[in-house]
Amino acid sequence: MISKEEVKHIAKLARLELTEKETEKMQKDLSEILDYFNLLKKAPNPAKTKNFVVGNKNLRKDETTPRNATIAEKLIAAAPDKKDGYIKVKSIL
Amino acid sequence: MELADFTIKKAREGLKNKEFSSVELTEAYLDRIKKIDKDLNAFLSVTEELALTQAEQADKKIASGEFLELIGVPCAIKDAILVEGQKCTAASKILENYIAPYDATVIKKLKEQGAVILGKTNTDEFTMGSSTENSAFGATKNPHDSARVAGGSSGGSAASVAANEACFSLGSDTGGSIRQPASFCGVVGLCPTYGAVSRYGLIAHASSLDQIGPFAKNVEDAKIVFDVIKGKDSMDATSVEPGISNFKFQISNLKIGVPKEYFAKGIEPEVEKIIRGAIKKAKEAGAKIVEMSLPSSEFALACYYIIDPSEISANLARFDGIRYGLSEPAENLSEVYLKTRGRGLGEEVKRRIMIGTYCLSSGYYDAYYKKAQEVRELIKQDFAKAFKTVDVLFCPVSPFPAFKIGEKADNPMSMYLADIYTIPLKLAGLPGLSMPAGKIGNLPVGLQIIGNHFQEDKIMSIAEQLEKML
Numbered sequence: 001m002i003s004k005e006e007v008k009h010i011a012k013l014a015r016l017e018l019t020e021k022e023t024e025k026m027q028k029d030l031s032e033i034l035d036y037f038n039l040l041k042k043a044p045n046p047a048k049t050k051n052f053v054v055g056n057k058n059l060r061k062d063e064t065t066p067r068n069a070t071i072a073e074k075l076i077a078a079a080p081d082k083k084d085g086y087i088k089v090k091s092i093l
Numbered sequence: 094m095e096l097a098d099f100t101i102k103k104a105r106e107g108l109k110n111k112e113f114s115s116v117e118l119t120e121a122y123l124d125r126i127k128k129i130d131k132d133l134n135a136f137l138s139v140t141e142e143l144a145l146t147q148a149e150q151a152d153k154k155i156a157s158g159e160f161l162e163l164i165g166v167p168c169a170i171k172d173a174i175l176v177e178g179q180k181c182t183a184a185s186k187i188l189e190n191y192i193a194p195y196d197a198t199v200i201k202k203l204k205e206q207g208a209v210i211l212g213k214t215n216t217d218e219f220t221m222g223s224s225t226e227n228s229a230f231g232a233t234k235n236p237h238d239s240a241r242v243a244g245g246s247s248g249g250s251a252a253s254v255a256a257n258e259a260c261f262s263l264g265s266d267t268g269g270s271i272r273q274p275a276s277f278c279g280v281v282g283l284c285p286t287y288g289a290v291s292r293y294g295l296i297a298h299a300s301s302l303d304q305i306g307p308f309a310k311n312v313e314d315a316k317i318v319f320d321v322i323k324g325k326d327s328m329d330a331t332s333v334e335p336g337i338s339n340f341k342f343q344i345s346n347l348k349i350g351v352p353k354e355y356f357a358k359g360i361e362p363e364v365e366k367i368i369r370g371a372i373k374k375a376k377e378a379g380a381k382i383v384e385m386s387l388p389s390s391e392f393a394l395a396c397y398y399i400i401d402p403s404e405i406s407a408n409l410a411r412f413d414g415i416r417y418g419l420s421e422p423a424e425n426l427s428e429v430y431l432k433t434r435g436r437g438l439g440e441e442v443k444r445r446i447m448i449g450t451y452c453l454s455s456g457y458y459d460a461y462y463k464k465a466q467e468v469r470e471l472i473k474q475d476f477a478k479a480f481k482t483v484d485v486l487f488c489p490v491s492p493f494p495a496f497k498i499g500e501k502a503d504n505p506m507s508m509y510l511a512d513i514y515t516i517p518l519k520l521a522g523l524p525g526l527s528m529p530a531g532k533i534g535n536l537p538v539g540l541q542i543i544g545n546h547f548q549e550d551k552i553m554s555i556a557e558q559l560e561k562m563l
Contacts, residue, residue, distance in 0.1 A: 002451075007447070010447055010450050010451050010454070011447065013450050013454065014406060014434075014446050014447060014450040015410075015413070015427075015430040015431055015434055016431065016434050016435055016438070016443055016446060016447070017431040017432055017434065017435025017436075018435065018443070019435075022440075022443070025440075026443070026444065026447060029444055029505050029506075030444070030447060030448065030451065032505075032506050033398065033448060033505065033506060033509075034448075034451070036394075036395055036398075036506060037395050037398070037399060037461060039391070039392060039395045040392055040395050040396065040399075040464050040465065040468055042392075043389070043392045043464075043467075043468045043471065044471065045467065060327070060330055065327075071194060071195055074192075074194030074195070075194050077192075077194070078191060078192065078194060078416070078417050078418070079415065079416055079417070080414065080415070080417075080418070080419070080420035081415075081420065087415065087416065089415055089426065090423075090425055090426040090429060091425075091426070092426055
């Protein structure tokens with residue numbers, strides 16, 4: 001069983017504020033789910049896992065492709081707090 | 094106008110022969126939505142203005158003889174796919190008022206072929222779930238039984254087609270989110286090969302698994318839509334251009350594999366009977382049936398529920414109260430993150446972010462994430478081996494038909510188990526189709542056809558022949 005302190009620690013890492021009730025439910029659910037993952041211990045060990053990437057491995061060239069400027073305006077418009085074409089963020093330090 | 098009769102092909106014929114205009118057809122669908130969707134809840138928003146504008150344009154094009162693949166045909170779009178200028182909520186409070194700044198590539202392609210967009214359909218929040226009960230805006234009901242779920246996560250897209258609120262629709266499939274609701278609602282749903290369709294403009298869930306695909310009334314329609322949306326896109330590096338194949342596959346020449354793990358403990362006997370019946374029909378048509386084993390199947394669900402939440406925990410970091418939608422006022426930046434995410438995200442989304450964060454955290458990474466990736470390789474090898482001897486695999490989509498609303502809502506593990514037959518192929522990046530194979534009472538049951546990479550044409554060719562026999 002995962003401890004309540006662990007749940008709180010993980011929630012902090014994940015930047016999630018949980019209520020006391022949510023923390024309790026999470027403790028129960030996570031414990032059950034993590035227990036289920038123990039099933040994987042039964043799985044045979046593969047000789048070598050070749051790669052972790054699915055699909056093609058071609059990366060695109062680092063080129064600048066022209067896009068319509070209105071797209072940038074719309075992206076900024078979606079931000080909750082903005083000024084003069086910039087997204088406002090609270091001071092970090 | 095009898096909307097129940099309309100397939101894409103039939104709608105186009107009617108438009109071509111001037112039996113009705115696209116505006117008339119669109120209005121008929123909008124009326125139907127107004128009439129029944131208050132109860133059904135398949136739509137989160139109806140884009141009436143956009144639909145009517147597109148329908149008018151389609152009528153002009155038809156009049157000038159420009160007869161595109163989907164010209165004037167009304168469709169519905171899962172609310173996790175961006176349609177420029179329209180709300181896109183992913184059924185989450187955190188994006189409740191978010192307006193899509195651009196079109197997803199699939200939407201661009203639908204528009205190029207003249208399709209009419211009726212609205213955005215309900216889904217589990219951020220496409221995480223198997224019933225749409227995780228939607229922040231209420232569950233979609235099953236059109237065949239209003240006490241039951243439509244399946245999920247693309248439940249709204251499946252229900253809209255089943256209830257004749259749209260001629261076809263688009264959904265997305267990460268662990269079964271197209272095939273399972275297609276099975277529950279009795280429509281055709283295709284999850285294409287990983288890379289077959291661009292995901293640009295699909296709100297990301299788990300990037301090594303997400304794929305967009307169609308819902309339709311029959312296999313032919315699903316193929317028409319798939320052919321429109323597929324192909325390489327410079328905006329999605331994982332997308333590839335599939336080879337062109339016009340080869341006709343005859344059931345009589347095929348070897349169909351039946352993996353025994355998909356008929357193990359837990360499957361409802363009535364579901365098994367229907368699926369075995371479909372296999373028998375294929376056999377009678379001359380197919381060779383090969384009973385086989387995919388031994389790593391039993392690990393697929395655990396493997397998926399490590400990989401999927403791990404990717405979620407990274408992908409959903411962008412919902413921080415700074416870039417989009419909801420932002421909770423707070424003293425400092427860290428508090429903005431905590432409060433916005435705490436209030437804006439629903440229970441299941443939080444749960445998956447927590448599982449993912451746990452599995453990726455220092456000290457647990459090897460035991461969970463790395464182990465899951467190794468098991469994923471075993472699952473891929475299982476399928477690769479199978480496709481050396483058979484053309485396609487036949488199996489159920491779900492161990493049971495649509496379950497009751499609320500039945501699994503409080504127990505995440507039992508909800509996860511609903512995906513047991515749809516998940517393994519996703520871990521291998523394979524395509525799968527759900528097609529109606531029979532009914533238990535009035536509840537539809539889907540047959541799943543799994544093919545090798547980029548063999549959607551083979552799957553659909555077989556499904557089309559089978560459609561006539563079932």
